[in-house]
Amino acid sequence: MTQYVPSLKPCSTTPNTCDHASKVHEVVFFIAAYLVALATGGHKPCLESFGADQFDDNHSEERKQKMSFFNWWNVALCSGLFFGVTLIVYLQDNFGWGVGFFIQTITMGASVLVFVLGRPFYRYRSARGSPLTPLLQVFVAAITKRNLHCPSDSSMLYELTNSEKLEGRRLGHTDRLRLLDKAAIIEDGEYNGATRKNQSPWRLATVTQVEELKLIINMVPIWLNCLVFGIGIAQGSTFFIKQGSAMDRRVFKHFEIPPASVYTLTALGMIASVSFYDKVLLPYLRRATGNERGINILTRIGIGMVILIISMMISALVERKRLKMALQGKMMNVFWLAPQFLLIGIGDGFSLVGMQEYFYDQVPDSMRSLGLAFYLSVIGVGSFLSTFLINIVDYVTGLKGGKGWIGKDLNHSRLDYFYWLLMIMVVLNMCVFVFLAKNYKYKTVHRSTAVGDSCNGEKTEEMASV
Template identity: 40%
Template sequence: MVDQEQNNPSNFASGDVTDKYGNPADRTKTGGWFAATIILGTELSERMCVIGISSNLVTYLGGVLHLSNSESANIVTNFMGTLYLLSLFGGFLADSVLGRFKAIVIFGSIQALGVCLLAISTSLPSLQPPPCSGNHVEYCAPASGKMMAMLYVSLYLTALGAGSVKSNVSGFGSDQFDVEDPKESGKLIYFFNRFYFCISMGSLFAVTVLVYIQDNVGRGLGYGIPSGSMAFCVLLFLVFSNKYRYRRPAGSPVTRIAQVFVAAWRNRKRSLPSDPSLLNENEYGVAMGPGRERISHTDQLLCLDKAAIVDPSMNDPAKQSPWKIATVTSIEEVKMVVKLLPIWSTCIMFWTVYSQILTFSVEQANTMDRRIGSFQIPSASLQVFVVGGIVFFTTFSEKVLVPTMRRWTGRPQGITSLQRISVGLFLSMIAMLAAALVEKKRLDVALQHQLTNKEKAIVPISVYWLIPQFLLVGAGEAFAYVGQLEFFIKQAPVSMKSMSTGLFLSTLSLGFFWSTLLVTLVNGLTGHGGSPGWLPDNLNRGRLDYFYWLLTVLSFLNLLIFFIFAHFYKYTEESTGGQKESKSFPLKEIDSRGRAEKPGNEELEIYSDV
């Protein structure tokens, strides 16, 4: 009887997932919340490492290594930009060669090593310049090439590890829930919010406990704690390897995308058949390779359909080179990725705004009154209000907003991912508006007290004036991050899930790099002819408020473009038989009920939760 229950097909998870040994995954023994909890803990530790570095690195670069404000800001944004750019590399390796489990283990170990090296480099006096003599910055000895080299090695090892872990951990977590099982699919609805809640808890610990340790005890311990935590989580992750559900690598997604474009170009002069069923397709799912699902033909981007035109002279299309003829499923996978790109491009600006919270907002705080009695708040700890905004609005979304919208719209997830993103973009714009107004007030107070030319002077204005910009960015991130993560994972092909997560994370990368470019351009255009420019080392002589106004205007324009792209986006939905199809009607994203209509006034849901 026990053997019959264990071999009952209904116990096996769907979607071509296996256990550790390559056998069909048993729902009763693998996956679910136990496996997901270990994965969530790994992400929490990863976030402790990254935020523990990025949130307070600018104070170390300026205060210990004696770098300028703009150079310090650019090092931080370049580090974060590279980290998220390398998430594409990690996603590519997982999808094509390693699988998500091996990728997390390998790159998690690299991340722990990188943070360990950073702890060493910030602890040894031989890797730091001597302290400044007096209070005059011009007498500060700059960091040597050897010191900067050690810093860069540790930072970019961390970036390689953290970026590759991040591109796989969310996808691997969602693999632990069976979308065909009603009980497990219901749990998946909450996985993304809880995933981000763990990110927030790791960030909260970093900007409070770790930042305090770094400023008051030592950076060696401040970086050593997250390094040890990551190493422990990788070990724990390995110990429970038999509890996970695995999805076999389906081959290089980049190669498959290239094959479709090359085949379509080869057939560009040929006419499409009037009946799409005459296009090339494998008859059996097994022929498509592991981890892939049949996708129905859609009437979008028909130019790519030419890659599947069957030449009558072909004896067996299935045996032909994929560089000459592709299948409908391969073409539809490429279409799904291409459809993501317009939305992807408008998500970049949010992270440019976010990068200011890690850089210039911290430098603002350094010039303001941070005292609470005899205790002085570390400048980087103001980011606790970012985390507070994230935690509050994530909880509000899960406990109040989603249930309310679910009852109103009838959709399981309550609001669509694009609606979440739009809220996040709007709040980031308001955050920069608030930042510009507060900075103008800070400059006015500095002028009134004749502190404009005193670089290290503390302006008599409370640091609490900065809370709105931190809180608004946190609130925006609660919507934008969850919405983007959900959108890119659910709207991408199953076989390219890790790569699609990397595509999402690349928006963060380009957002940070865009900030670096903006800072460089603004310094170059405004800091010449004897003018200190908008972003000098002495912020009391600069016009940081103008820079914030520039970001406000750019955010507004970006939001308008996003609304246009969102209005015409067509969600890819699950259909019967494990296939996917794309609804052939325009997205009514801003519609009050979140619904769209086909001819005949038949109301249809525009979005289906996985």
């Protein structure tokens, strides 16, 4: 609308002579930008968790397909990103922003229509109220019973039996955060089943509810650790592109690619790494390790962090070379940035997909959408922290009349120093991550599994880490 409605356009004059955008245009522009952010935060975690919920955890083949879901989800996202920073950017540069926005509007409308038409075929999970209430009940019950002693045998703690109605899957007991186990202690007078059934949930919780709270508490250090990684990957869509704008972007004699289009290399790197992992590495790793996932989730995230470190190192070396050539009046070709763009995309294929799996699988079953919101917050908060770090670095390095590392003109900045700083931060963060990963206990569930591939309809229950 800001491109076609005269009163909403940036200026009443021609764009080339427009010095300041009108206030009406600024208001409409920022409303649109925040609506995009609101829509992304609202639909993306829900849609992704809804897609993963279409697979049955108790069916071995569907469970394996579910582990590949996040891989192909990201392939689809990167394919959209590829067309967005190539075709759409080209149309916007050559035919106007209105054309690009109109095509995206039509595409989103078609996507919503396809989603709605599939409603009769989806699997739905019944709503069970707020997922935060049971966690708060465990906390209150544990504080109330803080003076009681936990039994040495965890089987003496309260848990629903198989014959009783249980919402979600039963979780296995862990020995960590034993203080919370007190919420499941059966007090005198509660040994009768009917008495326990009528007991207030703010006084007595099940082992599964206690373990769900433990999962959230154990997830906090991993989330905080991933924020530093979020700072690193934020450079791919910011300073990497800014580097490209200061380089020779001519592909042919009369064809110059837009700076944003260089970001397609990140999408291609992620598509390649995810496809290779799912179709080549994963089957081999399953046979070699006997693990359905091939490798543990945190191991996959760690591999992505290592690749990010290499990407930061290459970025610093390339920027240093670019600065030397700029001082000589020369311009480097933009494809010198290809290694760092590709590497950050390959790393995302391990780390970002791993984070999606982690924040989906390691939260309580009733909090999967919220878990994927935690994943998105890693990227969002990481971007804010990146801006905060840039401001601090610019202020500190510019003290006492010094030459700041980060300026509007890259040729008079030292962006390579900033990349080295990021690399050191990610290395230190990686050391903490390794410690957390080694001591992390994955969620264990009581899972119903069909005997004989369901040929005779008999089922058995087993404990499994996910």
